[in-house]
Amino acid sequence: xxxxxxxxxxxxxxxxxxxxxxxxxxxxxxxxxxxxxxxxxxxxxxxxxxxxxxxxxxxxxxxxxxxxxxxxxxxxxxxxxxxxxxxxxxxxxxxxxxxxxxxxxxxxxxxxxxxxxxxxxxxxxxxxxxxxxxxxxxxxxxxxxxxxxxxxxxxxxxxxxxxxxxxxxxxxxxxxxxxxxxxxxxxxxxxxxxxxxxxxxxxxxxxxxxxxxxxxxxxxxxxxxxxxxxxxxxxxxxxxxxxxxxxxxxxxxxxxxxxxxxxxxxxxxxxxxxxxxxxxxxxxxxxxxxx
Ligand SMILES: [Zn+2]
Numbered sequence: 316x317x318x319x320x321x322x323x324x325x326x327x328x329x330x331x332x333x334x335x336x337x338x339x340x341x342x343x344x345x346x347x348x349x350x351x352x353x354x355x356x357x358x359x360x361x362x363x364x365x366x367x368x369x370x371x372x373x374x375x376x377x378x379x380x381x382x383x384x385x386x387x388x389x390x391x392x393x394x395x396x397x398x399x400x401x402x403x404x405x406x407x408x409x410x411x412x413x414x415x416x417x418x419x420x421x422x423x424x425x426x427x428x429x430x431x432x433x434x435x436x437x438x439x440x441x442x443x444x445x446x447x448x449x450x451x452x453x454x455x456x457x458x459x460x461x462x463x464x465x466x467x468x469x470x471x472x473x474x475x476x477x478x479x480x481x482x483x484x485x486x487x488x489x490x491x492x493x494x495x496x497x498x499x500x501x502x503x504x505x506x507x508x509x510x511x512x513x514x515x516x517x518x519x520x521x522x523x524x525x526x527x528x529x530x531x532x533x534x535x536x537x538x539x540x541x542x543x544x545x546x547x548x549x550x551x552x553x554x555x556x557x558x559x560x561x562x563x564x565x566x567x568x569x570x571x572x573x574x575x576x577x578x579x580x581x582x583x584x585x586x587x588x589x590x591x592x593x594x595x596x597x598x599x600x601x602x603x604x605x606x
Contacts, residue, residue, distance in 0.1 A: 338380070345375070346368045370430070396465065427453070430589075448593040450596055452589040456589050457504065458535060473489030473490055502532020502533060520606075523599070523600060532592060534592055535588040543584065547576075548560070548576060550573055554566050
């Protein structure tokens with residue numbers, strides 16, 4: 316009886332959306348394993364593992380393997396970079412992220428949710444512009460994470476993106492030459508992964524892929540800095556005399572609201588930035604990549 320229902324549901328979905336059930340099952344299995352590795356390595360919380368399964372299964376299962384590859388590269392490089400020279404970075408800014416280095420469900424959705432939605436839409440209507448949008452969303456998340464993780468090590472003080480005033484490392488809205496270089500490198504890497512995927516999968520011309528990822532990644536990262544400099548919620552740690560996005564600072568002190576829209580935390584900023592990246596990449600694709 317149970318098998319009957321599983322068969323019915325899967326055949327209904329399969330017919331309606333022409334989903335490859337084997338790819339969907341394999342995507343689920345791989346997401347479960349890769350997310351489990353992230354959980355074991357303390358890169359993900361338990362809920363973050365669940366988020367990785369949702370996003371991995373959706374992008375690879377409904378979009379295609381090259382969609383899933385973007386997410387895997389984002390997740391792997393972000394996790395590795397957050398461990399890289401961690402002691403120096405913690406010393407400089409107290410902490411690297413609002414919830415520590417372990418990503419939870421909301422962080423996973425903030426970074427990968429836009430690409431997952433594009434994959435769902437792609438299963439309903441396989442319009443190639445949706446891949447460009449997903450590419451931009453993941454490029455933005457990757458570029459921004461790389462900028463934060465690498466830019467923190469900048470020898471010069473970062474400058475506020477809106478005024479150019481030098482600010483302490485780790486302050487929201489800061490940009491540096493090193494951070495900008497990391498932004499471009501992260502976006503180009505996602506572009507390269509997308510390019511290889513389009514070539515291997517024989518999905519047509521691929522010249523547009525890397526410039527599209529670069530444009531979306533830089534736009535998304537810039538949106539993140541602009542929001543960070545203006546309306547993002549920022550708290551204050553009185554003990555360290557530092558701005559932070561954390562409710563409780565790494566030093567253990569409860570922080571107090573300092574400025575910004577109270578609801579606009581780091582997760583919302585990441586979500587908006589990846590949406591901006593998706594939009595810019597879809598526009599670049601429409602101009603240069605559309606057949
Ligand atoms: Zn503190």
